[in-house]
Each structure stands twice: as structure tokens, then as C-alpha cells.
Amino acid sequence: MRRHVDPATLAAFGCIALLLLLGSLYSSSFLSPEYLLQQLKVASFLGVIATGMMIVILLGQIDLSVPWLVAVGGMMATAATGWGPLGVVLAIPVGIACGVALGLVNGCGVAFLRLPSMVVTLAVNAVAQGLMVVHTGGFSPQDSSSPAMRFIATGHSLFGIPNALLVWAVVGVAAVFLLTRTTFGRTVYAIGNRERAAYLSGARTRTVVMAAFALSGGLSAFGGVLLAGYASKAAQAMGDPYLLPAIAAVVLGGTSILGGRGNYLGTVAGVILITLLQSILSVMQMEEFGRHVIYGVVIIAMLLVYGRGRRHSD
Numbered sequence: 001m002r003r004h005v006d007p008a009t010l011a012a013f014g015c016i017a018l019l020l021l022l023g024s025l026y027s028s029s030f031l032s033p034e035y036l037l038q039q040l041k042v043a044s045f046l047g048v049i050a051t052g053m054m055i056v057i058l059l060g061q062i063d064l065s066v067p068w069l070v071a072v073g074g075m076m077a078t079a080a081t082g083w084g085p086l087g088v089v090l091a092i093p094v095g096i097a098c099g100v101a102l103g104l105v106n107g108c109g110v111a112f113l114r115l116p117s118m119v120v121t122l123a124v125n126a127v128a129q130g131l132m133v134v135h136t137g138g139f140s141p142q143d144s145s146s147p148a149m150r151f152i153a154t155g156h157s158l159f160g161i162p163n164a165l166l167v168w169a170v171v172g173v174a175a176v177f178l179l180t181r182t183t184f185g186r187t188v189y190a191i192g193n194r195e196r197a198a199y200l201s202g203a204r205t206r207t208v209v210m211a212a213f214a215l216s217g218g219l220s221a222f223g224g225v226l227l228a229g230y231a232s233k234a235a236q237a238m239g240d241p242y243l244l245p246a247i248a249a250v251v252l253g254g255t256s257i258l259g260g261r262g263n264y265l266g267t268v269a270g271v272i273l274i275t276l277l278q279s280i281l282s283v284m285q286m287e288e289f290g291r292h293v294i295y296g297v298v299i300i301a302m303l304l305v306y307g308r309g310r311r312h313s314d
Contacts, residue, residue, distance in 0.1 A: 006262075008254030012269035019276045026283065037162060043275040044168035045226050046245055047268065051175050052219030053246045054267045055212045058179075060192045060259025061117035063216045065106060066246060068128035070239025073099045073221025074228035075132055078143040091146040095225040096218050102128055103217020107210030117213075132236060141236075145229045153229030164226060171219070176264045184208060192259025244295040249274045251299055 023030030049066060056063045077095030080087040087094075102124055109120035145153075155163045179185035187208045190198035199205045223242065228234040247257075253270030255262025274295075281291055 006254040006266055008252070009263065009266035009269055012252050012254070012266060012273050016269065016273050016276060019273070019280060023276070023280055023283075026280075037160075037165075039275055039279060040165050040272070041162040042279075043271050044162070044164040045223055045230070046242060046249060046275060047168040047271045048171050048226060049220050049223035049242050050246045050249045050267055050271050051171055051264075052216030054250045054253075054255055054262065054264065055175070055179070055188060056117070056216045057247075057250050057255055057257055058188050058192045058259055058262055059209060059212055060195070061110060061209070061213075062247070062257075063106065063121045063213065063220075064118060064243065065102065065121040065125035065128065065217070066220045066243045067237075067239035068125045068132065069099050069102055069217050069220035070224035070227065070242055071132055071234070071236060072102065072128050073224030074234035074238055075135065075141050075224070075236070076221075077149060077225045078141055078145050078228050078234045079135070081146045082143045088146045088148075092148060092222075092225055095228075096221050099221020099224070100214050100218040103214040103220075104210060106217065107213030110213065111206040111209040136236065141234050143233070145232050145234070149225055149229030150232060151229075153226045164230070167226065171222075172264060172268065179264065184211065188212060189260055192256075192261070194260075244292060244299070245274045245278070248295040248298045257299070 020030060029035050049070065053063055053066065073095040076098045077091045080091040080094040083090075106117070106121050106124050109115045109124075110117045113120075152163045152167055157163055158166060179188065187198060187203045187205065190201070190203060191205055191208060195205055220239070224234070224239060227238055231238075249270035250262070250267055251257050251270070252273055253262070253266025253268070255266060277294070278291065281294075
């Protein structure tokens with residue numbers, strides 16, 4: 001893999017600096033340590049979700065089940081707290097395990113049934129929505145998050161750094177190690193470049209695809225657990241605002257949406273950039289539809305750039 005910093009990553013960090021500069025002209029608090037830490041804390045939730053999305057996109061696939069996998073993670077974790085003392089202990093693992101299980105369904109459909117990931121993940125998203133509606137009876141969940149969920153989402157334990165940011169850092173380090181130092185990571189990049197060539201070279205492509213979607217599902221659910229801890233409860237639509245931002249953050253950071261190219265530093269830059277952009281758009285009181293237009297334009301633009309580069313290299 002390349003050792004130099006990708007130009008897209010540099011561009012993302014440049015845009016971050018520009019947004020901070022523009023924000024500081026509007027309000028001096030944009031450059032205050034308190035504001036920056038708060039934005040990094042908010043970015044942590046998107047960062048965890050985008051980590052799983054990046055792994056899937058590196059395969060040349062997409063995961064559209066993120067919205068309701070986030071909701072499943074948060075709602076099942078809060079539901080577990082109502083099971084008594086044991087449920088409080090198991091709340092976080094239960095939420096993540098449900099996401100992993102649905103992620104495996106995604107992976108099975110893509111790896112073994114050879115169905116388009118867009119179709120499979122959209123169907124699983126609908127199934128997860130139906131299951132949660134049945135689980136709650138169509139109403140908002142009545143269970144609250146566990147003390148551990150609130151602690152990792154809202155607490156501060158090391159030099160005043162938010163625990164959510166530390167969690168994202170741990171997830172990021174694990175993702176970098178997985179992608180750069182393991183056979184799994186090398187196979188992910190190989191599949192994204194040429195799946196048939198990776199298969200013919202002896203790589204266990206189906207297993208890797210299933211594992212990648214399981215990771216994406218687990219990380220989406222973990223993001224839901226963190227969000228439920230942050231809000232002290234879960235909601236049925238809690239994952240809806242995270243699908244397009246997660247994809248946009250990954251592609252803004254230089255990961256090719258066609259697969260086979262990208263690094264985690266770029267995803268970190270993309271997540272921070274999207275978070276700052278959301279903050280500024282909120283200050284400007286831009287409607288939600290305007291934000292989705294911006295995310296869509298970004299994704300289309302990056303697809304055109306990387307699509308053209310891929311065709312020229314073939």
C-alpha cells in the first residue's frame with residue numbers, strides 16, 4: 001500500500017481548516033478547546049459507524065442497512081437493561097451481537113447468494129425496521145440506557161477527554177491494524193481491486209466478505225449503543241441521520257467508492273469534516289433536505305472522480 005498521504009486526505013484536512021476559519025469569523029467560540037472537544041465527541045458516534053462502512057466500501061460494496069442496524073443496537077441494548085442486573089451487564093454485548101447477526105445476513109447474501117449488496121442491505125434494513133416495530137409495538141421504547149452505556153457515551157475519564165472519543169480512538173487503532181497488518185485487510189483491498197483475481201490466488205473471499213459485513217453491522221449497532229447512552233434512551237429513527245454522512249465521510253477521505261483504495265486517516269478527516277459541516281449548517285439553520293443534497297452531491301462527485309480514474313487504469 002502507499003506510504004504517502006493521499007491527496008484527498010490532504011484536501012479533507014484543508015477543508016477542515018477552512019471550515020474552522022470560516023466558523024471563527026462567525027463566532028470566536030469555533031476555535032475554543034471546549035467547542036473542538038464537543039465536536040470531536042459528536043464526531044465519535046459517526047466515526048464508529050463510518051469505520052464499518054469504510055471496510056465494506058473497500059470491498060467495492062455498500063451497506064444501506066446502517067439506519068436500522070444503528071436503531072437495533074440502541075434499542076436492544078436498552079431493552080436488555082430491563083432484564084434485571086444480568087441484563088444491565090449484558091446490555092452493550094447484546095446490542096452489538098444483534099448488529100453482527102444482521103451483518104452476517106448481509107454478508108451471506110452478498111458472498112454466497114451473489115446478490116447486489118445494495119439490494120441485500122436495503123432488504124435487511126427493512127427487515128430490521130419491521131422487527132423493531134414488532135418489538136416495541138410501534139411505540140418508542142420505554143427502557144433507558146444502562147449506567148455503562150451512559151458512561152462511555154457522555155463521561156470523561158482521561159485528562160478531560162470524552163470517553164466517546166477514546167472509544168473511537170480504540171476502534172480506529174483496531175481498524176488500522178486489521179487493514180494494514182493482517183491477511184484479512186490485505187484480502188479486503190484485493191477483493192476491492194479484483195475479486196476474481198483474489199479468489200484465484202487462493203484468498204478466502206467469501207469468508208472475508210461475510211466478516212466485513214459482520215464488522216459493519218457490529219460497528220453500526222455499537223454506534224447505536226453509544227447514541228442511546230448519549231441520549232439515555234433509544235428511538236426508532238435514531239439511525240436515519242447517519243447513512244449518507246457515513247458514506248460521504250468515507251469517500252471524502254479518499255476511499256474509492258468502487259473499492260480497493262483508501263486509508264483510515266482519510267476516513268477520520270472525512271468524519272471530522274462532515275461533523276463540522278453539520279455544525280455550521282445547523283448554525284445557518286439549513287433545513288435537513290439541504291444537508292442531504294450536499295451529501296448526495298459529494299458522493300456523486302467522488303464517484304465521478306474515482307470512476308474516471310478506475311476506467312483509465314483498466
